[in-house]
Amino acid sequence: MQENSENKPKVRVRFPPSPTGFLHVGHARTALYNYLFAHINNGDLVLRIEDTDVARYSSEGEKDIFESLKWLGLSWNEGPDIGGPNAPYKQSERTSKYSEKIKQLLQDGKAYRCFCSQERLDKMREIAEMEKKSFKYDKTCRVLTLEESDMRAEKENFVVRLKVDLGETIVFDDLVRGNVKFSSDMVDDFVISKGDNQALYHLAVVIDDAEMGITHIIRGEDGLSNTPKHISLQKALGYVTPRYAHLPLILDEKKKKLSKRSGDVVLTLKSLREDQGYLPETLLNAVALLGWNPKTEQVVFTLEELKAAFKLENVQKAGAVFSLDRLNWLNKQHIKRLSAEDLMERSKPFINKSGIEIDRGFLLKIIRVEKERITLLKEIPQLVLDITNEPVLDTEKIPWKNDGKDRAKDALAVLIEEIGILPMEVWSDLLVLQTKIMEIVDKTEMGRATTLWPMRYALSGKENSAGPHELAWLLGKPETIKRMREAVVQLG
C-alpha cells in the first residue's frame, strides 16, 4: 500500500483556512474529510494559512486554527508550525513566488495589466445589474501592448487580469458529482493580482496547490463555481489539474449556507468547546455524518472507527441541515462512554471558570452520580452548586403527590431515626448505602414514593435531581440528617 511509483503519486490533500475569524462546524467537516482521505490513502495532509487579505486578518483567528484542529485531534503532516519540504505554509510568506508567476504570465501574454478605475467598473456593474445582465469586464485593457503596459505601470495603479480564451468548454470529473461542464465564456478575465505583487485568492491557491504537490482538492460546494477559474489558471501556468471533490454544503435551519450561530448557540468550534462543553468526539462524529453515511446503521463513531469506515464515494450530493438536537444527543452518547475520571478532567475548565473551589474526590463523586444526566460540560458547575448549596424548600413540594404534610413529616421522621443509626462505613460505598436505605424504606411499609420523594426533595430542594440514596452518599451522613431535619422543621 505504501506505493510511491511515478504512475501513482502519493496522495496529498490540504486544509487551507483563512484566519479571518474562528473555525466553525463547516471547517471541521472539511478538515475531517481531508484528514480521513489522506489517512486511508497513506497520503499527506498539508495545513496552509490563507492570509493574503491583510485587511481581514485576525491573529486570534490564526491561533484558533491550530487550537481547534488540535482539539479535534486532527493532525497534519506539513504546516506552518511544523514546517515541511514545501515551506513556507503561510501565504503571506509566499508573496515572492506569486510575483514571479505574475511576471511570467505577463511576459507570456497570458495575463495583462488593467488600468481601468474602480469607479468605472462599479458603474458598469451597476448598469449591467439594471439591465439584468451578468456583468463582464469589457476587456478594454486586454489589447494594450506590453510596452504601453510597462510604461503606464510606472505611474498608474493597476490590477492584473487573466486572459481567458473564449468559446472553450472546461470539463472536470468531480469525485462527488461526476462530470461538470462550464463554458470559458463565463469565467471572464478575472483579477488575479492587485498591482503586480499582491496575489489574490484564486492565484495564490492555484500556485500553492501546484507547488505543494496537492493531488486532491476536497472542499465545500461553494468552491465548485470557482473551479473553472482555477483550471484556467492551471493551464496558463502549465500546472496539472488535481482531482476535485466538492462536498455538499452544511446548511442552517433556513437552508442557507451555515452561519455562525444556530439560535443562541454560536457554532464556532471555540464556542462549542469553551462555552457549551461539547466534546471533540461529538463534533467529529456529528460533522462526519453531515453529507456522508457509512452504509450501515452505526451512528456513534470514534475517529478510529471513521478511519475504517470512511469512503469518499459515499459522500452525499445535496446540502445537509445542521441539527443541534443531534449534536446534543451525540454529546450525551460520547459523555456516557467516558470514564468518570476522564469526564472530571474535561470539566475542569468549566469548574475553574465558575470560580467554584472543590475537592477532586468530591467532584469525582458528583460526576459519577450525575454522568448520565449531563448533556453539556457547561452544566457541571451548576450541578456542583446544586449539591453544595443549602436547598431552599417549598413545603408544598415536600409531600409525595396526594400525601399530606403530616404524612411526609412522619416519613421523614422515621427515616431520620433509622438512617441516623446506620454506621458511617455504610457511606463508603454507594451500592451498600442504597441497599440499606431501601431496607429501611421497605420496613416502614409507608410506600417507596411516600418516603423517598420527601427525602430526595429535602436533600436537593429540586423537583428533578439524582436519587435520594445518591444524594445521601454525596452529602455524607451528618449533612443528610441535617437536611432532612430541616425539612421536618419547615413542615411545622
Added chain:
RNA sequence: GGCCCUAUCGUCUAACGGCUAGGACACGAGACUUUCAUUCUCGUAAUCGGGGUUCGAUUCCCCGUGGGGCUACCA
C-alpha cells in the same frame, strides 16, 4: 438576471430497476423507576410535479417546480 449544483419522513439518511420504502435524531404513547435522566417497547411521519424508457421507476432520461451556491481589486 446569468451560470452551476441539487431533490426520500420536520432533520440526517438507507434501499443490484423488483418484498409492507429501512435506520437515527426530534416528537407522541407505554414499561421500568421515588422525580428527572438513562434503558426498553410501540407509534405518528417521506419518495416535489408532469412526461417518457421498462413487464416493473425512489432509482435511468427529459421538462417544470422548489432549494442552494457562485456571479469582488474577500477567502
